[in-house]
Amino acid sequence: MKIINKIAVLITFLFTTQIAFAQSNFLVSTDWLAKNIKNQNVKIIEVSVSPGLYERGHIEGAVNFKWHTDLVDTVNRDIISKDKLEKLLINSGVNKDSTIILYGDKNNWFAAWAAWIFDIYGIENVKLLDGGRHKWEAEKKALTPIATKVKPGNIKLTKTNLALRARLSDVVAVANKKSNVALVDIRSAAEYQGKIFAPAGVPELSVRAGHIPGAVNVSWGEAVNKDGTIKSAAELKKIYAAAGVDGSKPIITYCRIGERSSHTWFVLKKVLGYDVKNYDGSWTEYGNSVGNPISNPSGTIWGKI
Amino acid sequence: MKHSAKLPGIKNFLGVPLIFLLVWILNSQDPIKQNEILYLSLWFGIFFGAILQKSRFCFYCISRDFIEKKNALGLIGIIVSLAIGTLGYHVIFGAFLTDPSFPNLPPNAHISPVSIVLIIGSFSFGIGMAIAGSCISAQLYRLGEGLVSSLPSIIGIILGFILAFKTWNYFYLNFTYNAPVIWFPHYLGYTGSVILQILIFLFLVLLLFKFHKKTSDKKNYSWWKVKWPTYIGGILIGLIGALAFLRITPLGVTAEIGNIARTTSEYFNIAPGRLEGLDTLRGCFTAVKNIFWTNNGLFIFGLVMGSFVSAVFSEDFRIQIPSFVEIRNSFVGGIFMGFGAMIALGCTVGNLLSGIMAASLSGWVFLIFCSIGLYLGWYLKKNFLN
Numbered sequence: 001m002k003i004i005n006k007i008a009v010l011i012t013f014l015f016t017t018q019i020a021f022a023q024s025n026f027l028v029s030t031d032w033l034a035k036n037i038k039n040q041n042v043k044i045i046e047v048s049v050s051p052g053l054y055e056r057g058h059i060e061g062a063v064n065f066k067w068h069t070d071l072v073d074t075v076n077r078d079i080i081s082k083d084k085l086e087k088l089l090i091n092s093g094v095n096k097d098s099t100i101i102l103y104g105d106k107n108n109w110f111a112a113w114a115a116w117i118f119d120i121y122g123i124e125n126v127k128l129l130d131g132g133r134h135k136w137e138a139e140k141k142a143l144t145p146i147a148t149k150v151k152p153g154n155i156k157l158t159k160t161n162l163a164l165r166a167r168l169s170d171v172v173a174v175a176n177k178k179s180n181v182a183l184v185d186i187r188s189a190a191e192y193q194g195k196i197f198a199p200a201g202v203p204e205l206s207v208r209a210g211h212i213p214g215a216v217n218v219s220w221g222e223a224v225n226k227d228g229t230i231k232s233a234a235e236l237k238k239i240y241a242a243a244g245v246d247g248s249k250p251i252i253t254y255c256r257i258g259e260r261s262s263h264t265w266f267v268l269k270k271v272l273g274y275d276v277k278n279y280d281g282s283w284t285e286y287g288n289s290v291g292n293p294i295s296n297p298s299g300t301i302w303g304k305i
Numbered sequence: 306m307k308h309s310a311k312l313p314g315i316k317n318f319l320g321v322p323l324i325f326l327l328v329w330i331l332n333s334q335d336p337i338k339q340n341e342i343l344y345l346s347l348w349f350g351i352f353f354g355a356i357l358q359k360s361r362f363c364f365y366c367i368s369r370d371f372i373e374k375k376n377a378l379g380l381i382g383i384i385v386s387l388a389i390g391t392l393g394y395h396v397i398f399g400a401f402l403t404d405p406s407f408p409n410l411p412p413n414a415h416i417s418p419v420s421i422v423l424i425i426g427s428f429s430f431g432i433g434m435a436i437a438g439s440c441i442s443a444q445l446y447r448l449g450e451g452l453v454s455s456l457p458s459i460i461g462i463i464l465g466f467i468l469a470f471k472t473w474n475y476f477y478l479n480f481t482y483n484a485p486v487i488w489f490p491h492y493l494g495y496t497g498s499v500i501l502q503i504l505i506f507l508f509l510v511l512l513l514f515k516f517h518k519k520t521s522d523k524k525n526y527s528w529w530k531v532k533w534p535t536y537i538g539g540i541l542i543g544l545i546g547a548l549a550f551l552r553i554t555p556l557g558v559t560a561e562i563g564n565i566a567r568t569t570s571e572y573f574n575i576a577p578g579r580l581e582g583l584d585t586l587r588g589c590f591t592a593v594k595n596i597f598w599t600n601n602g603l604f605i606f607g608l609v610m611g612s613f614v615s616a617v618f619s620e621d622f623r624i625q626i627p628s629f630v631e632i633r634n635s636f637v638g639g640i641f642m643g644f645g646a647m648i649a650l651g652c653t654v655g656n657l658l659s660g661i662m663a664a665s666l667s668g669w670v671f672l673i674f675c676s677i678g679l680y681l682g683w684y685l686k687k688n689f690l691n
Contacts, residue, residue, distance in 0.1 A: 052412035055401040056552065145551065147403045201595060 026115075026270035027130045027230060028101055034141055037061060043098045043153075047071070047114045048105035048133060057143030059103070059136065063092040063150065067110040067259070071117055079165070079280065082121055086157040089123075093150030103129035103136065107220075107228055112262040115270075116278050122159030128266060131228040138227065164269075166252045166279035171286060174252065175213045175293050182244065182251045183215040186264040187283070191256070192217040194296035198256060205256075206287030207303075210296030212254070216243040220260045223267045233271055240268065247274035254279035254286070313529045313618065320614030324351060327610060336598045342553055346600040349549050350607020353556070354446050355615040356545070357608070360538025362386075363443035364653045365434045367535060368679055377517035382535025384506050384513075386542040390662030391502045393547025395495050405490035410587075415555045416665035417588040417650045420484030422476045426649025427656070427671040429641045431678020436686050437461070437638025438631075440653045441646060442558045444639075445605055449612025454627035454635040459562070461639020466566030466591070468640065469647030470576035476648055477581045486587075487666035498664045530619050546662050553600055555663065557655030558608065559646045560601040563591030566643070588650030588660075588667075634690055638682075645678075 028036075036042050037060055044062035046054050054064040065071060070088055071080050080088075094100060100123065104111035108128060118126045129136065137143070173179035190196045194210035211217070222239050224230055231239070237246075245251060251274055255261040258280030265278040279286075286292065328347060337343045356362065360382070367379030394414070402411045410416055417423070434440040437458045439447060444462075448455035489498035546556050570576035571593050583590050589601075616622040627635065646652040649671060651660065657675065660668020 052554070055412045145397075146400045149403060 026127050026266070028127045029130050029229075030136050030139055030141060033059065033101055033103075033129055033136075039099075041095075041097065041099055042101060043092070043094050044101045044103070045092065045111075045114065046104055046133070047102060047110040049110050050105050053105055053133075055147070056145055058145075058148075060142065060144050061148055062103075063148050065092075065114060067113060071110075071114055077281075077285075079117055079120065082157050082160055085117065085121055086155065089155050089157075090153050091150075092153065094153040094155045096155055097125075098153065098155070099125040099127065101127050101129055103132050105133045107134065107224070107263065108132035109220075109259045109263050112266045113259045115266055116164065116262045119269075120161055120164050121157045122161060123155070123157065128230075128270075130230055134228045164265075164277055166254070166277035168281055168285055168289060170277070171212050171252060171254065171279055172289075172292050174215075177214070180249055182249055183212055184240075184243070184245055184251060184253045184261075184264060184268075185211045185215040185217050185255070186220040186253055186261045187211075187217070187255050188219055189217060191283075194298035194300050197300075197302070202256070205284045208287045208294055208296065209298065209300045209302070210287070210294045211283075212286055213293050213295045215254070215295075216245065218243045218245070218264070220255070220263045223264060230267055230271060236267060236272055240272070245274075247272060251276040252279050253277075254282040256283050258282045311527055313527070317529060317618045317620065320617040324610055324614050331603070334598065336596075337603070343598055343600060343603055346553055347603040347607040349545060349553070350604035351611035351614075352607075353542070353545055353604070354449060354608035354611030354613075356538050356541045356611075357442060357446040358449060358612040358615040358621070359619065360533040360535050360541075362535060362538045362542065363447070364440045364657075365438060365443065365679065368676070369683065371513075371516075372680070372683055374520055375516055375518040376520050377513035379535045380513055381510055382537075382539040384509055385536040385539030386546070386658065387539075387661050388503060388506045389540050389543025390546040390658065391499060391506075391543075391664065393543060394550060394662045394664070395490075395499050397547060397551050398490065398495060405488075405495055407491045410486075410488060411663070413554050413587065414550065414663040414665070415557070415588045415651060415655055415659040415668070416486055416488045416663055417586055417656075417660070417667040418481055418484035418486050419666050419670050420480045422480045422484070423649050423667055423670055424674050426645040426647070427674035428645070428678040430645030430649060430652060430671075431675035431680075432682035432685070433465070433638045433641025433643075433645060433678075434653070434675075435638070435679045435682025436690060437635045437642060441562070441642055442608070442652065442654045444635075445558060445608050446612035449609045449614075449622075450616040451622050451624040452627075453625055454631045457627075457632045458635035458639040458642075461636040462559075462562055462643035462646070463566045463569065463639075465640040465643020465645070466563050466647045467570045467576055467643075469644045470567065470570055470580060473583070473648065474577055474581045477583075481586070482582055489664040489666070502661070502664060530621075532619075542658070543662070546658055550659070550662075555655070555659035557589040557601065557651055557659060558605050559652050559655055560589040560591060561599055561605055562643075563589065563647060564594045564599065564602075566647075567591045568594045586650060589646070589652070589655040590650060591647070630691065634686065641682075645675075 044059055045065055046058050046062045047065045047067055048054055049067055102111040102114050111128060115126055115128055174181050174183050185192050192211045197204035197206060197209045223236060251268055253261040253264045261278055265276050268274045269276040331337055370376040370379050398411050402409055444455040444458045489501060493501060549556050649656055656668055656671040660671060
C-alpha cells in the first residue's frame with residue numbers, strides 16, 4: 001500500500017508541476033487552457049467589447065466582464081473601485097487561491113486592461129490567454145453559448161498599488177523634461193505623427209493630434225506574432241531596446257484611452273519584468289489638456305477646413 | 306384540392322444551380338471565406354426568402370385577405386410564427402442570460418424604446434405597406450418573383466430613410482433618449498413572459514377564428530405549385546428567427562437598405578452626419594458603409610435569391626411590368642415605409658417578428674399601430690389611389 005501511495009503522490013506531483021510550469025508565469029497557451037478547462041481552480045474571464053460575442057459562444061466555464069461598465073467607473077473617468085471589483089469577482093466565483101485566465105476579442109486589449117486593473121488591486125495568479133479569443137477561434141476550439149453559473153467566491157482585495165498607474169502630472173513632467181522616464185506611445189504611426197486624430201472608425205475625441213513630447217512610438221502590434229501570441233522575451237527585448245526602451249529607467253505606456261497600452265504594459269511589465277506604469281488618461285486626456293506641450297510632426301489643425 | 310401525381314420538370318429546378326453558383330462566387334470572396342457568420346447570413350437569407358415565397362408570407366396580402374375576404378388563416382400564420390419564435394427566443398435567453406432582472410438585457414435582441422416616435426413610425430409603416438401593396442420583406446421576396454414594381458418601392462424606401470434621418474435628431478433628443486425600454490422578463494421572469502405572450506396569442510387566434518369565413522380554393526394545382534398554408538411558413542419563420550438570433554442577430558431586412566440610404570445621404574451631404582444616440586439603441590439601426598459585405602446585406606441578397614429559386618420551382622416567376630399607377634403607389638408607399646422603418650428602428654420583420662419574439666413591448670406597439678396604419682392605407686388606396 002505504501003508503494004501505491006508513493007506512486008500516487010509522485011503522479012500527483014508530476015501532474016501539478018506540469019500544470020504549474022507548463023507556461024510562463026503570466027501567459028497560458030490555448031492548448032494549456034483546453035486541457036485545464038475543468039480544473040476547479042482555474043477561473044476563466046472573458047473581456048470582449050463586441051456585444052453578443054460572449055453570449056453566442058465563449059470558452060466553457062468563462063464568465064463575462066464588460067469593459068464599459070464592469071472595469072471602469074461609469075460616472076467619473078476612473079478605473080473601477082476596489083469594492084466594486086471585489087463584489088464582481090466574488091459574484092463570478094473567484095476564490096483567494098484561484099488562477100485567473102483572462103481572454104477577449106480585439107487582440108486581448110481589454111483583457112490586458114483587466115490584467116492591469118487586477119494587478120493594481122493586488123490579485124495574484126492572473127494570466128492572459130496567449131493569442132486571445134482570435135487564436136482560440138482560429139484553432140477551432142470549442143465555444144459554448146450556455147451562460148456559466150457559479151457559486152460566490154471568497155476573494156478579498158486588500159491592496160491598491162497605484163504605482164502601476166500614471167497620471168497626467170507624470171507625463172507632463174516627462175514632456176517638460178523634468179522626469180527621467182521612457183514614454184512609449186503604442187498607437188499607430190499615423191496617430192503618433194498626428195496625421196489622424198483617431199484610428200479609422202473611432203470617434204475623434206481629442207482636439208489636438210500628435211504625441212507627448214519625448215515619447216517613442218512602438219506600436220502595440222510589434223509585440224505580437226501573426227497569430228496574436230506575444231513574441232519571445234528575447235525578441236521583445238530587442239524590439240523595445242531599438243526604440244531606446246531597455247528597462248534601465250521607469251517606463252510609462254499610453255495610447256488613446258489606455259486599453260491598447262494595457263497590452264504593451266503587460267508585455268513590458270509581465271514578460272520583460274520592467275518597471276512600467278500605464279497612463280489610462282492617454283491621448284484623450286493629454287491631447288485635450290490645456291497649456292501642455294505636444295509634438296505634432298504633421299501639423300494638422302483641428303477643425304480647419 | 307387534389308394533388309396530381311405528376312413530377313415537376315427540369316425547368317422547375319433551374320434556380321438551384323444558379324444559387325450554388327452564386328454562393329460559390331460569393332464564398333470565393335475573402336471576407337466571406339474568412340467569416341463563417343457572413344456565409345451563414347447568406348444561407349439564412351436564402352431559406353427565409355424561399356419560405357416567404359412558398360407560403361406567401363406577405364404581411365399586407367395576408368391582412369387584406371382578412372379585411373376583404375374575412376380569411377383569417379394568414380394572420381393566424383403570423384401568430385404561429387410569433388409563438389414558435391417566442392419559445393425559441395426564451396430558450397436562448399436562458400442560455401445567454403441566466404438572470405433576467407433589470408437592467409440586464411440579452412445581447413442584440415430587438416428590445417427598443419417605446420415612445421411616440423415608435424407609434425408614428427409604426428403608423429407610417431402601416432400606411433406605406435398598404436399603399437405600396439406589400440411591406441419591405443415582401444417587396445424583396447416579390448422582387449424574386451419578378452415583380453418589377455418592387456424597384457420603385459425600394460427607391461421610395463431609401464428616400465423615406467433619408468427623410469427620417471433629417472428628423473431623427475429632433476425625435477431622439479425630445480422623445481427617444483429617455484423613453485422606457487420595456488422587456489417582459491424584467492417584470493415576469495422568463496416563464497411568466499412566455500405564459501403572457503402565449504395567452505395573448507391564444508386570445509388573438511380565437512378572436513380571429515370568430516371572424517373567419519371559410520373560403521374554398523377549388524383549383525386543381527400540381528403539388529409543386531401549391532402555396533404552403535401560412536402557418537407552415539409561420540412555424541419555419543419562427544424557427545429561423547430563433548436560430549438567427551442564436552447565431553448571428555435577430556431577423557431584420559432594413560439595416561442594409563438603411564446603410565445604403567445613410568451612405569447616399571452622406572455622399573450628397575443631405576442629412577446630418579451624426580445621428581444622435583442611434584448606436585446605443587437596439588433594433589435595425591444603420592451605419593455609413595465602410596465595409597462592403599455585411600451580414601444584413603448578404604441576408605437580403607440571399608432572401609431575393611431564395612425567393613427566386615422557390616418561385617421558379619413553383620412556376621410563380623414572371624416578369625410583371627407595372628402600370629404607372631402601380632409605380633406611383635409603390636414609390637409613395639415606399640417613402641412612408643422607409644420613414645417609418647427608420648424612426649421605429651425596424652419593419653414588420655425587425656420590429657414585429659423580432660421584437661415580439663423577444664418579448665419586447667416595442668414589438669407589440671409596432672403591431673398595434675402598424676395595423677391601424679395599414680387599415681387606413683387600405684381605405685385610402687381603395688378609394689383614392691386606384
